[in-house]
Amino acid sequence: MVGQFLIYNNMKKILLILILFSAVITRAQQAENIIIITTDGFRWQEAFKGMDETLAKDKRFNQADSSYIYKKYWAENENERREKLMSFMWSVLAKKGQIYGNRTIGNKVNNANPYWFSYPGYNEIMTGYADTLINSNHYPENPNTTVLEFLNKQSKIKGKVAAFGAWGVFDNILNEKRAGFPVVSAFDKMGGKNPNENQKLINAMLADSFKPFHEEECLDVFTHYGALEELKTNKPRVLYISYGETDEWAHAGFYRSYLDAAHQVDAWIKEIWDFVQNDPQYKDKTALVFTTDHGRGDITKSEWTSHGPQIKDASEIWFAAMGPKIEAKGEMKEENQLYQNQFAQTMAKIMGYTFEANHPIANEIPGVVK
Template structure:
């Protein structure tokens, strides 16, 4: 009887192991927070910038009170608690150059349109050398996924910046891209969508008509996630870049802190919904880096360090390795194929697609 009981326990354990190994990633949530530096991600607030009267919005005391603690590990956790608890415990973070984990733009320009194009096409098109570039001629990953049987009609993108219509070439790609002040909900809006649309229309935007505040992008995307259950969803937050360009360090940090809170909200929903739970990849990254010290407000190929980026990723079957060190040199253009591979596809297009690095993430 004891032997039978032992065999039963071993058999159940084997079933549990098989079940754990057969969890597959069927969905993907991609989040970007525009131009947010790796320095704040890995070290927290920069005391030199926070102390500089040119950048602290006359509230150095408030910045220190909210975000300062003695060690970089404590500071980064104060700034981005979800990233440094849940994601660091369950996933992997790349791009801390102090630990020899280097991630870079491959494009030679180091600003937004080329960066987002590189993320999603897996390709550097040197003709894309301005943020005013017309609709992207290159096939993107979301467009590719939307052509796959399981993903058809279940792909969407939300962005604060109105350029995403062009970056993702909405007309050709065939999936909804709700960006800038675009209304959400289509032609049959419910009460929540009507309220979101009214607020988007009536909001005061410090960035002009080209970009709305992130709060409207977030709640429009979250509403879509809950009601439409997309299999591939992209959300782009923009305030980290906008406030940096304004030289507002307090607003820049607050924007990053809000993004962290919203990612937590998205992930908590994912992990309580049977459609997504233990079947979803989360990738968080940026389109470009920024300069150092007084040059932190800007970025381009004339400002050193603007090509230094980072990313964080977690999902089932992914090694929970936390902060990575001594990794191979990685490039932004490799993300598209890596995501495709994790979802079980090979991303092909009319242009070359950079090789992925799935083997680094899933072991």
């Protein structure tokens, strides 16, 4: 009897240890931070297939520099081409996370909204709701609740949310007046009323910079370094960064610049991820989401410069994520149909929350979060 009691007692201890160990592992796998990155109007065609040879050869689009484009981005093999263009996306993100949207193998991601341009797309990404009332880039403050605003209301995250966007309209898209977190967009000054020395330098360069997009949008380099400084100094739990040059150069018909802008965004994401993985607060506790607001034309090659409901394939987009609780499945190759309105709840679930608001919210993407 004594022996049986000792065996029973030992089994109870072992079971308790296993339960505690399991709880520690679960906590370690939970994402405590999330970095959400978008690059405006970047096509799935380049994301999954790399440089488009037809566009690179076209004198209307190659900026009289096809030799540069070929030297930097061309390879006979499609997988090599896409990795030349988006090295981090394919060498790290694809191996450690999940990437959706390669339509050549039937894996489809689309806008749910019917407009296929920026404000409706960003609203859909951030609110999980394809609101048909948001039908203009000049729409005023967003009446819908974003997942960023929702997360900022959570006790463990409140005051630790920040957003940086090259496009000035993000003040309205994210409803900065109501949301309760800083939205630094276009030519807003970095650091608020008390910028540090790095932020002062960024602000001075921003004010004196070349402004190809006038006052509506700054160059991505300023958005990037402003966001990176925020990451280093204020250590947000939730950080959103929106780059814009992929869309601007595409509208201009500058294919070389469009590719360069995408390539630079990929390099900047690597820089952010390298910092994250070498910082105790973020290392192995941070998720990364990468996507776009809309697609562009491709069926008619000359329509690659455009998007909107008149361009029949401009709703075709993509989505990528990696981090704690996100299984490393790589490029998703099964036939499937996902929609942009699923992104918001997916991001909330990655952080361990269920996104709720006074408007419809689509369910998360199945299988992203373990």
